Amino acid sequence: MCGEDEMYRDLREFIARLETEGRLRRVRREVDWDLELAHVAKINEQDGGPALLFENVKGYPGASVLTSLFTAKERVAIALEVPPETRFLEIARSWVQRIKDKRIPPVEVPTGACKEVVETGDGVDLRSLPAPWFYPKDGGRYIGTAAYLVSRNLDTGRLNLGTYRVMIIDGKRAGIQIIKAKDAEIDLRGYAARKEPMPVALVIGGDPLLFLCSSTLFPLTESEYEVVGALRDAPMPVVKAETSDLLVPADAEIVIEGEIMPGDLLPEGPFGEYPGYYTGAGAVDREYIRVKCITHRRDPILWSTTVGKPITDTHMVMGINRTASLWNDLQNMKIPGIMGVYGPPAAAGRMLAVIQLKQMYHGHSTQVGLAAFATNTGNYGLKTVILVDDDIDPENMDQVMYALGFRYQPDRGTQILERGRSTPLDPSLPIEQRYMTSRVIIDTCIPYEWDHKPMPIEMDAALVERIKGDWASYFTAPAPAPPAKELARV
Ligand SMILES: Cc1cc2nc3c(=O)[nH]c(=O)nc-3n(C[C@H](O)[C@H](O)[C@H](O)COP(=O)(O)O)c2cc1C
Ligand SMILES: [Mn+2]
Numbered sequence: 001m002c003g004e005d006e007m008y009r010d011l012r013e014f015i016a017r018l019e020t021e022g023r024l025r026r027v028r029r030e031v032d033w034d035l036e037l038a039h040v041a042k043i044n045e046q047d048g049g050p051a052l053l054f055e056n057v058k059g060y061p062g063a064s065v066l067t068s069l070f071t072a073k074e075r076v077a078i079a080l081e082v083p084p085e086t087r088f089l090e091i092a093r094s095w096v097q098r099i100k101d102k103r104i105p106p107v108e109v110p111t112g113a114c115k116e117v118v119e120t121g122d123g124v125d126l127r128s129l130p131a132p133w134f135y136p137k138d139g140g141r142y143i144g145t146a147a148y149l150v151s152r153n154l155d156t157g158r159l160n161l162g163t164y165r166v167m168i169i170d171g172k173r174a175g176i177q178i179i180k181a182k183d184a185e186i187d188l189r190g191y192a193a194r195k196e197p198m199p200v201a202l203v204i205g206g207d208p209l210l211f212l213c214s215s216t217l218f219p220l221t222e223s224e225y226e227v228v229g230a231l232r233d234a235p236m237p238v239v240k241a242e243t244s245d246l247l248v249p250a251d252a253e254i255v256i257e258g259e260i261m262p263g264d265l266l267p268e269g270p271f272g273e274y275p276g277y278y279t280g281a282g283a284v285d286r287e288y289i290r291v292k293c294i295t296h297r298r299d300p301i302l303w304s305t306t307v308g309k310p311i312t313d314t315h316m317v318m319g320i321n322r323t324a325s326l327w328n329d330l331q332n333m334k335i336p337g338i339m340g341v342y343g344p345p346a347a348a349g350r351m352l353a354v355i356q357l358k359q360m361y362h363g364h365s366t367q368v369g370l371a372a373f374a375t376n377t378g379n380y381g382l383k384t385v386i387l388v389d390d391d392i393d394p395e396n397m398d399q400v401m402y403a404l405g406f407r408y409q410p411d412r413g414t415q416i417l418e419r420g421r422s423t424p425l426d427p428s429l430p431i432e433q434r435y436m437t438s439r440v441i442i443d444t445c446i447p448y449e450w451d452h453k454p455m456p457i458e459m460d461a462a463l464v465e466r467i468k469g470d471w472a473s474y475f476t477a478p479a480p481a482p483p484a485k486e487l488a489r490v
Contacts, residue, residue, distance in 0.1 A: 007081065007232040010113070010251035011205040014079060015053065015066070021084075023075060024051040032058045033065070033141070041067035041306050045313075047428060051075060053301070060130035066303045068144070069208070070316045073345075077244040079208045080231070080320075088320065089342050089395045095231065095324035096331060102231025103222075112250025114205075119294045120244060126291060129254065130302055135272030139283050140167045142271065143174060143202075143256075146303040146313070148214030148224075150201040150246050151183075154190035159247060161214035161224035166202060166289070167268050172253075174202070175268030176260070176291045179424060180435070183220050188287070190263035199244035200260055200289060202305050204471060205253030207232065211303070216321035217377045242293045248302040253300045258291040273425050274318075274348055276309040280424065280431035286486040310346045318434035319345030322377055326353055335368060336360055342394040350377075351426070352384040354394035359448040366415065369441035381423040387443045391456075403444035413443040 008014040018024035031037045031054050041052055046067050054065040070076050073091075074084040082094050119128075131143035144166025151160050160183045167175045178185045184200075191198040203210070209231050213224040225247075228236050238247035243257045267283035305313035327341040340356035343349030355370050365387045372378040374384045391408070394397045422429060422437035429437060446453055467474075 007234055008079070008207050008209075010207060011066070011253060011303060013303040014069075014208050015051075015301075017078065018051055018069075018075060021078075022050070023078075024053060024073075025049075026314060027052055027054045028056055029119075030056045030058050031059070032160075033343075034133045035129050035136065037065060037067070037132045038102075038304075038306060040143055041304075042308065042312070044068055045071045045306060045311075048072065050342075054130075057130040062299050063130050064299070064301050065130050065132060066146075067306060068302050068313060069303065070212075070305070070313045070320075070448065071311065075314055076320050079212065087395060088345075089340050091184055091320060092323040092341065095320075096292065096328045098233070099227055099230045099328065100331070102230040104233070104235050105223075106225040106229060106238040106247060109239060109250050110239045112237065112239045112252075113247060113297050114203075114250060114252040114255050115239065115242075115295050116298045117296050117300075120242070120292065124291055124294055126168045126174060126256070126446075127171055127295075128294075128414070129300065131168055135308060137269050137278055138167075139267065139415070140169065140175075142167050142304070143302070144176070144204075145307065146211055146305045147202050147204045148211060149176070149178075149184055150203060150241075150248060151187045151198060152246060153183075153187045153220075154194075156221065158221060159223050159225055160184055160187060161210065163211065163215035164386035165271060167271070168346075169268075169288060172291045173266065174256070174258075174291065175266055175286055176202075176289055177268055177271075177284075177286060179365040186220060187262060188262050191260075195262075197239075197259035197261045197290070199246055200258060201241050201244070201246045201248050202256040202258075202289060203248050203252045203254070206249035206251050207236065210236070210249060212317060212321055215317055216325050217380060218325065219376050224339070229465075242295060250310045254294070254296040254302065256289070256291055257293040257295070258289045259288055260287050262287065262324060264288070266346060268429055272308045274307050274310070275425050275427050279425045280434060281428075310348070315345045315348045319343055322349035323353075326372065326375060326377040329369060329377050330368075331354075333371055333375070335371055337364060337390075338368060339390050340394045344397075350381055350423075352386070353378070354386045354388060354400055356388050356390055356392060356394045357445070359445055361438035362449055364448060365443050365445045366441065369415065369443060373417065373439055380421050381426065381437065382420075383426075383428075383437055383439050385439075385441050387441065389443050389445045407446060408442065408444040412447070415441040415443070417441075 006215040046188045051069045077086045131141040148161045164178045237250040239250045265285035268286045270278040337358040417439040424434040
């Protein structure tokens with residue numbers, strides 16, 4: 001047990017804190033995993049409701065399902081140990097500062113709560129866990145929506161944590177959507193060359209930061225375990241898996257161990273995804289996990305995120321982690337003058353970003369726009385960068401609209417780039433051609449090179465100070481005395 005107040009050992013400590021503050025409710029009524037559970041969660045989220053812990057899932061005594069954990073900004077802030085009212089951009093700033101030039105490797109411990117129950121051989125059945133069926137046209141029950149896959153790179157030995165959706169095919173097989181060039185897909189290429197299966201562990205639970213980081217675009221060489229360590233300022237306790245030398249978080253809820261055989265495919269999907277549409281091509285043949293062993297807590301909590309139209313968990317999670325990782329990437333490029341980065345959750349933090357800068361030289365704003373697309377984060381599917389001057393708050397949409405309305409000049413301020421890496425989930429692209437996208441820089445900054453810049457209106461600073469210092473007096477002063485003489489009637 002870590003003991004310090006600064007971090008959550010596991011999902012349960014986080015749940016307990018949320019519950020104490022009225023930010024999580026238990027659902028005790030029986031709920032069907034077949035659509036009902038996900039629909040209750042989604043309706044709750046549309047109303048801005050709390051996190052939900054479903055304790056009575058039909059046919060699954062003893063297990064529960066957690067949803068809507070991160071649909072509210074306040075709960076994201078709490079997971080990152082900043083005050084709940086912290087603005088989104090400031091939560092991201094704290095993330096960027098905490099991992100700057102710091103990595104803390106995990107520490108191996110002998111055993112952990114994730115091993116309370118160990119199922120192998122005939123005992124292995126994915127359907128023994130209460131995986132929800134989310135939307136009517138989904139291809140199956142999705143057990144992995146807030147899960148992360150642990151894999152090892154054969155060349156470097158680096159352990160990767162990546163969130164990729166996982167659908168139950170049958171008791172011992174689960175389809176997984178690892179999009180091309182994601183870290184686990186690159187790991188898989190190494191095993192493909194050797195014609196060997198890749199050992200994997202699909203994990204649910206543990207410190208919520210594990211999930212926030214497993215769904216962040218860190219460079220291929222980085223281990224998410226070490227970034228989580230830096231964010232927590234303490235090493236992540238891990239244990240050896242049962243069937244491989246992979247390391248899994250000791251305090252996880254559920255660990256599904258197995259292997260992926262490169263090139264061996266089965267249909268996965270469709271799934272009602274976060275762009276608000278089912279995945280383009282319906283069911284697609286993909287690699288799948290052959291499950292060998294399942295370990296879990298005695299009363300496991302299956303954490304799930306809702307997907308579909310914004311704003312769901314998925315949008316908030318990507319909103320915060322893409323904002324933080326784009327900002328972190330830009331910071332690593334050492335470009336001066338970047339004051340703030342904001343990836344709005346409604347665009348999942350990743351299709352569009354607003355970047356605030358203090359221009360310092362000719363071409364500075366164009367440099368920042370191009371740099372955003374060249375980062376590890378922005379290279380993957382970022383389509384629109386809106387550049388704003390340093391007096392515009394990128395998180396304040398009225399101010400961004402002001403900049404777009406008054407400072408933006410379409411011919412000068414628009415630069416289109418034609419061929420960038422896309423996400424196959426983007427519904428703005430034809431279904432069969434979704435790996436490449438165009439991009440646009442929308443520059444609302446007043447040009448640096450103008451000799452005659454528009455003159456901004458400012459109040460008289462000394463007067464503002466005097467008025468503020470004496471504010472109450474404007475409302476408490478006695479009524480003015482009546483005039484001495486009655487005014488002559490006209
Ligand atoms: C809820 C959620 C679901 C996601 N599902 C997928 C998915 O099915 N496939 C995928 O490639 N990426 C998915 N992502 C995005 C990846 O998690 C993200 O790109 C991450 O960087 C992958 O890890 P990696 O960089 O180690 O490959 C999802 C993200 C979230 C928040
Ligand atoms: Mn990674």
